[in-house]
Amino acid sequence: MTKITAAITAVGGYVPQFVLTNQMLESMVDTNDEWITSRTGIKERRILKPEEGQGTSFLAIKAAQQLIEKGNVNPQEIDLVVVATATPDSMVASTAAFVASEIGATNAFAYDLLAACSSFLFGMSSVASQIESGRYKKVLLIGADKMSSILDYTDRTTCIIFGDGAGAVLFEPNEEGLGLQDEYLRADGSGRQFLGMEGGGSIMPATIESVKARKHYIFQDGKTVFKFAVSNMADVAEKIMTRNKLTDDDVSWLVPHQANKRIIDATAKRMGLDHSKVMMNIQRYGNTTSATLPLLLSDYEEQLKKGDKLVFAAFGGGFTWGSIYLKWAYN
Numbered sequence: 659m660t661k662i663t664a665a666i667t668a669v670g671g672y673v674p675q676f677v678l679t680n681q682m683l684e685s686m687v688d689t690n691d692e693w694i695t696s697r698t699g700i701k702e703r704r705i706l707k708p709e710e711g712q713g714t715s716f717l718a719i720k721a722a723q724q725l726i727e728k729g730n731v732n733p734q735e736i737d738l739v740v741v742a743t744a745t746p747d748s749m750v751a752s753t754a755a756f757v758a759s760e761i762g763a764t765n766a767f768a769y770d771l772l773a774a775c776s777s778f779l780f781g782m783s784s785v786a787s788q789i790e791s792g793r794y795k796k797v798l799l800i801g802a803d804k805m806s807s808i809l810d811y812t813d814r815t816t817c818i819i820f821g822d823g824a825g826a827v828l829f830e831p832n833e834e835g836l837g838l839q840d841e842y843l844r845a846d847g848s849g850r851q852f853l854g855m856e857g858g859g860s861i862m863p864a865t866i867e868s869v870k871a872r873k874h875y876i877f878q879d880g881k882t883v884f885k886f887a888v889s890n891m892a893d894v895a896e897k898i899m900t901r902n903k904l905t906d907d908d909v910s911w912l913v914p915h916q917a918n919k920r921i922i923d924a925t926a927k928r929m930g931l932d933h934s935k936v937m938m939n940i941q942r943y944g945n946t947t948s949a950t951l952p953l954l955l956s957d958y959e960e961q962l963k964k965g966d967k968l969v970f971a972a973f974g975g976g977f978t979w980g981s982i983y984l985k986w987a988y989n
């Protein structure tokens with residue numbers, strides 16, 4: 659019997675219209691374009707303005723609709739919708755369920771997946787196994803985050819980094835050996851003290867005091883996270899290459915989480931990859947958390963060729979991190 663692999667067969671992406679530049683941030687917090695550019699590689703990010711009254715689902719729906727249109731997909735044939743996100747529309751009710759209904763995926767079940775900046779990567783693993791098992795045929799995986807909803811625009815250590823956006827991919831069975839080949843995924847819960855959000859969860863539900871103390875915004879010990887991200891992202895990418903006997907020549911593209919250009923450069927260097935093989939859009943979108951990887955695929959789709967060997971790598975809160983090796987399935 660032919661082995662079934664899980665391949666990406668369509669992609670879509672969406673970023674909101676409003677552009678928040680480094681220059682604009684200079685008038686909001688004590689920062690400057692030179693610092694942000696040299697330390698992170700970010701020039702601007704997109705923001706879904708609060709007065710628009712929309713949540714993460716708005717971004718996810720737009721990305722999914724673009725995929726459906728471009729890929730000529732019948733939404734009623736979609737079996738499962740997974741929304742990878744750290745900023746669901748609200749607690750309890752599934753954002754993915756709302757997205758599925760809005761895009762017409764009326765025959766699908768749907769759930770959210772939360773693993774901070776690794777959500778999309780871990781989602782790839784989850785949905786691929788649904789396809790490989792033969793249980794489902796069309797699975798839509800969306801990475802979407804409205805990071806601006808949990809950013810403190812008086813805190814220069816976090817507000818300059820993140821942006822809003824969404825990307826979507828469709829996974830389908832493949833009998834040519836294309837799609838997901840291997841994965842190496844990790845988590846270390848001792849890292850949660852360095853990156854997260856204290857308020858709003860079950861440990862610290864919202865109170866007047868928690869709001870006054872600004873506990874409902876993301877915090878990050880940047881230096882510590884940077885140190886872990888640099889070594890762990892490079893380690894797992896190298897491990898995936900070694901395990902699959904991939905040389906730098908074999909790898910067509912590195913698809914790295916867009917947290918900091920310096921982390922991306924270090925990972926590419928360890929893999930021995932030239933800059934021309936590294937997908938990058940951090941300069942335009944900043945860190946969109948769960949959306950970075952699918953937004954890269956959306957931006958680079960036209961340059962991808964059937965059989966291209968892609969190495970994904972991500973690192974995020976939790977800590978969570980990992981790498982996936984995938985063969986691209988279409989021109």
Ligand code: UT7
Pocket residue numbers: 688689690693694697698775814815818879880881882883884887916917918921945947973974975
């Ligand atoms: O996606 C999830 C995973 N997240 C990450 O991977 C992020 C990892 N961390 C980073 O990318 C970096 O640590 C940051 C970009 C967050 C910070 O860069 P850094 O080179 O680690 O800077 P730092 O925190 O060591 O700060 C250096 C200096 C400090 O001043 P002093 O103490 O040297 O006088 C900061 O106060 O830069 C100062 N600083 C700023 N200056 C201008 C911190 N933030 C800013 C700012 N503008 N926005």
